[in-house]
Amino acid sequence: MSRVISAPSAPAEKRIAFRKGLASGKIQRLPGAFSPLVAMQVQQLGFEGVYVSGAVLSADLGLPDIGLTTLTEVAGRGQQIARVIDLPTLIDADTGFGEPMSAARTVTVLEDAGIAGAHFEDQVNPKRCGHLDGKAVVPTGEMVQRIRAAVSARRDPNFVICARTDARALEGLDAAIDRAKAYIDAGADMIFTEALADEAEFEKFRACVAVPLLANMTEFGKSELLSAQTLENLGYNVVIYPVTTLRIAMQAVENGLRTIAETGTQESLLDTMQHRARLYELLQYENYNEFDTGIFNFTVAES
Incomplete structure (x- = not known):
């Protein structure tokens, strides 16, 4: 069916597609899209999904990535992007924009916006870019409450709730793995570990965590840039290229x-x-x- 005004696929169909992609054994490649037009190009070139980066949205608004954007701004941009494509859209929900109750509200707003999934991180609020120094994380128990609240608010069981941990840079790899396991017990469907250093660390994390994993291949950061095929061979389910299209365009x-x-x-x-x-x-x-x-x-x- 041809697209006119909006994509033919309903949000529920895109969420089902995302779940199937996570279980397929084939890595889901999600380039970042800073506009609906870029998302349409991502779809036309055969990628499996689209990612909406909080850092990119901040930059597009002329702001640094230090927690200055609001749920309304993030959901609005996400809705604009999700509306025009048949691909699932994964969005950066930062820390949930406040207390655990705010994380719960965030899920409902993003569901209404047609998003397929969101990741919530364990940084303190307000957060900062995960590849900057000087960030801080909340205690594990506080993040568990954040994830439980998000999961409890979910109405569509296919909406993917991903827990991101920034603990690798602060507490070490083993602590990040322990945190991931606690977040899974709280109901997280997928884990995103920020700023892993190299292939060996990606491999160790995969060996220790059973749920779907997301790899962040952002440029000029702390992680070695690995190919999608390498990540798939390691057992990763999703790879995002969050700022790539913005950097190319700018x-x-x-x-x-x-x-x-x-x-x-x-x-x-x-x-x-x-x-x-x-x-x-x-x-x-x-x-x-x-x-x-x-x-x-x-x-x-x-x-």
Whole structure:
């Protein structure tokens, strides 16, 4: 079925697809999307899902990733992105935007926004980027309450609740594994361990934790960049590339604006641009034309 206005698949169908993907044995590749248009490109190129990064949303709003965004802003962007694609959307829910009760409300709002799953982290509130120094984590028991609250608020059992731990950098790998096990006992469906150093640490974590695992392949951070195939061979279920598309786009924007500032014209940049025809193809202009013609096909009789 062609997409017009929004994607044909209902949120419940996307959540089922995400659950099936996690159980498939094939790694689910989720590039970050900072806009609905980028999400549409992700789908067209054959990826399994889309990720909405809190760091990217903060940056797009001109803010650092230090817990300044709100649930309303995050859910709104997530809904815009999820609406236009048939792929499942996984979103960064930070610390749940407050106390455990806030984490519970976050789940209901994200379900209503059409999201397939969300991850909640064990940093103190407000948080900071997981690859920065100086972050702090809450006691394990406090994060357990956060996860239990999120799970208790879930209405669609296929909505995936992922627990992220930032303890590796602060307490060591073994402590992060212990925390992950406690979060699983609290009801987490999937575990995301931030800032693992190298392949050996990813492998050890997989050996110790039984539920689906998410790997974060962000650039310029503390983790070795491993291929999707390597992660799949290690037994990981999901890989996210949270900031990649934003970094690519912003470097291109900066280079282009410098050229215009220096030369007074964009003519030399034309070969680096997406053509108007390609943009129209991605937006499926033809489908809108067919839809419009099929509805507005009446004539008004003269009185």
